Amino acid sequence: GQQLNQSPQSMFIQEGEDVSMNCTSSSIFNTWLWYKQEPGEGPVLLIALYKAGELTSNGRLTAQFGITRKDSFLNISASIPSDVGIYFCAGFDLFMIKAAGNKLTFGGGTRVLVKP
Amino acid sequence: NAGVTQTPKFQVLKTGQSMTLQCAQDMNHEYMSWYRQDPGMGLRLIHYSVGAGITDQGEVPNGYNVSRSTTEDFPLRLLSAAPSQTSVYFCASSYRLRSGANVLTFGAGSRLTVL
Numbered sequence: 508g509q510q511l512n513q514s515p516q517s518m519f520i521q522e523g524e525d526v527s528m529n530c531t532s533s534s535i536f537n538t539w540l541w542y543k544q545e546p547g548e549g550p551v552l553l554i555a556l557y558k559a560g561e562l563t564s565n566g567r568l569t570a571q572f573g574i575t576r577k578d579s580f581l582n583i584s585a586s587i588p589s590d591v592g593i594y595f596c597a598g599f600d601l602f603m604i605k606a607a608g609n610k611l612t613f614g615g616g617t618r619v620l621v622k623p
Numbered sequence: 624n625a626g627v628t629q630t631p632k633f634q635v636l637k638t639g640q641s642m643t644l645q646c647a648q649d650m651n652h653e654y655m656s657w658y659r660q661d662p663g664m665g666l667r668l669i670h671y672s673v674g675a676g677i678t679d680q681g682e683v684p685n686g687y688n689v690s691r692s693t694t695e696d697f698p699l700r701l702l703s704a705a706p707s708q709t710s711v712y713f714c715a716s717s718y719r720l721r722s723g724a725n726v727l728t729f730g731a732g733s734r735l736t737v738l
Contacts (some may be wrong), residue, residue, distance in 0.1 A: 515710050516663075538724035548711050549627070549729030550666070595665065599724035611725065613667040 513596055513614030519622040520586040527582045527615040532595035538599040539579040540611065541570050545592045553594075554581070583619075593618050625649050629714050629730035643694040644733050645685045646714030653699040654686045654717045654725050659683065659710040660732075666713065672697055704737045711735070 513530045519537050520526050530539070538557055542550035556572035556579060563570055569582045579598075583590055597611040630645045656671035658681075672691040686708060688700040697716075701708060704705065705725030712733045717725035 513665075522626065522664065538720060538722040540724070540726065547731070547733050549715070550727075550728070552726055553723075555720060555726065557720070597727075599722070613666040 509567060510572060511596060511598055511612050511614040513617055516615065517618040517620065519620050520583075521622045522586055522588065524586050525584045526586060526619070527581060528594060529578060529579060529613045531578045532598055532612075533577075534600065535576040536598035536600045539570070539572050540597040540599070541568075541579070541581050542595040542597065543592050544595065544616075550593075550595055550611070551576045565603070590622055591619050592619055627714055627728055627730035629733050631710075631733060633732070634736070636701075636735065638705060638706050638737060641700070641702050642704065643701075644712055644714070645734070646697045646699065646730060647695050648653075648714075648716040648725065648728070649695065650718070650728065651694060652714060652716035652718055652728070653694065653718070655691065655715075656681070656715050656727070657687070657699045658698070658713045660713060661710050664700065668680055669699065669712075676680050701735075704735075706737045709735060709737045 517551045527531045541553045541556050543553050544550040552584050554563050554570040557576050559576050561572040567584045595616045596614040599611050627648045653674045656665040657669040667683050669687050670689040672678045673695050678689050714730045715727040717727045
């Protein structure tokens with residue numbers, strides 16, 4: 508089945524710095540989604556990407572749909588303490604409509620922590 | 624709008640006990656699903672439903688049952704709990720993007736411990 512590799516698995520941020528994370532797939536997607544999960548809560552959608560090369564921002568967050576359609580990137584600029592949480596990528600392709608009831612494939616998550 | 628509501632928030636069971644995790648959504652979404660989240664494993668799909676009366680298995684369905692008698696509700700049943708089912712469970716409902724992808728709205732989660 509399809510797999511999404513998300514990296515890094517965890518990272519420490521210092522207030523004010525820019526950080527990035529990425530997801531790579533073994534197959535092509537036509538939609539990429541990025542979610543953030545805060546402690547004790549469910550994931551919340553941050554950004555949705557629809558086509559190769561697309562670059563979309565949501566405040567200090569910027570995500571890109573890779574040209575090969577097999578990867579996506581999320582950047583956080585000027586980190587602040589409330590950026591901590593787990594960030595998940597999720598991918599979808601048209602094959603999934605018939606094969607799996609439109610389900611998304613999720614990456615393993617990137618845990619963002621604050622440097623002590 | 625309450626969104627997706629899950630109950631209970633926390634539950635402790637003994638091996639062999641049964642229980643039902645409740646999930647309700649008020650957004651009139653057709654698609655609903657259950658995921659479990661385990662450390663280092665991300666989110667794994669247990670069961671999903673594309674509409675009332677229709678359910679299907681996800682990646683890890685063993686040990687779980689679901690039903691969808693109404694658009695709003697999608698309960699998850701554990702018939703005989705096992706320690707391997709200790710996890711955090713998320714219910715989600717979704718609308719569909721123009722690309723065909725479902726954009727999931729998640730509940731706050733139910734933390735289940737099986738002793």
